[in-house]
């Protein structure tokens with residue numbers, strides 16, 4: 001056996017044992033909501049046609065897709081959709097896209113922080129700002145979930161969607177800012193959001209309770 005095979009063997013053994021005792025908890029599911037639309041373009045930058053895209057600070061969302069043993073899942077298809085900066089959902093290709101995870105399960109996309117909207121008939125409560133995710137990988141169940149932002153006053157008991165999962169800490173991210181220089185003029189916000197899929201036969205893991213009527217009425221009102 002040549003030395004390079006020996007080194008490769010040691011490396012593989014190391015990689016395998018590094019994964020062996022690890023376990024990652026499957027990401028909490030959330031409702032799909034009425035704004036899901038399946039055939040969205042492949043791209044890593046969404047909302048760029050929103051007026052606010054060139055005025056507001058951009059948000060870079062990055063993370064990894066993993067299985068329950070924390071192994072990265074490459075080639076997983078991720079669909080994302082969100083409200084625009086004013087809290088409205090738009091069909092066509094606004095604020096929507098899909099892409100695939102890379103070799104180490106990594107993904108990243110550029111967007112805007114979504115606006116808040118209400119699904120409360122009295123308009124008192126709002127949905128916290130959120131981005132919807134649907135993640136599909138072979139031999140795993142399909143994860144439908146939403147990502148929320150730390151410090152949002154509409155999380156949990158204040159969410160106008162009482163059946164949504166904004167009270168699940170694994171769905172709430174904190175953002176940090178990164179600036180190109182000291183001027184503070186060229187900064188983006190970065191959010192890290194890992195997604196863990198459950199092994200399975202490809203069924204949708206979605207917390208699907210029909211809480212969508214107010215959202216549909218909002219959509220009809222906006223004429224979208």
Ligand SMILES: *[C@@H]1O[C@H](CO)[C@@H](O)[C@H](O)[C@H]1NC(C)=O
Nearest residue numbers: 151152153154155156157158
């Ligand atoms: C819910 O809203 C109330 C009133 O605005 C606020 O005091 C409270 O901290 C909020 N709760 C959460 C979990 O954000």
Ligand SMILES: [Fe+2]
Nearest residue numbers: 033035130132
């Ligand atoms: Fe939504």
